[in-house]
Amino acid sequence: MSFWEETAVVFLGYLLLLITSGTVVKRFVPFDKEGEEADSSQGSDKEKIIRTGRIIGKSENILILTFILLEAYTALAIVFAAKAIVRKEDMERNSFYYLAGTMVNVTWSVVFSVAFKVMLSHL
Secondary structure: OOHHHHHHHHHHHHHHHHHHHHHHHHHHOOOOOOOOOOOHHHHHHHHHHHHHHHHHHHHHHHHHHHHHHOOOHHHHHHHHHHHHHHOHHHHHHOHHHHHHHHHHHHHHHHHHHHHHHHHHHOO
16 A cells, blocks of 8 residues: 555544544433523533533544554553543533543544554555
């Protein structure tokens, strides 16, 4: 396989991971609606939380796939630890949602990345 073909396959791998991860997380971790109030500011806060989670989750996907492709497995711990530090306050407020979301996203990213790496080695 040429350099450009391999680059295209890797790019498609990143794209596929980014597209599928949100669906997988939503499937297993629905947004917790307990304690939600009906005022107008709550909807705005909820949207910010979801948007922030998406940005962090997609960044996490990219880093995990990159580290697995580079065989930098110990660096995976950095992703998990950094997210725990950055989202500490959020996790204290709703630990199930954030911890479960992180675990589902990390698990999906690792499984996808390992399968993708195995597939790449056979091309």
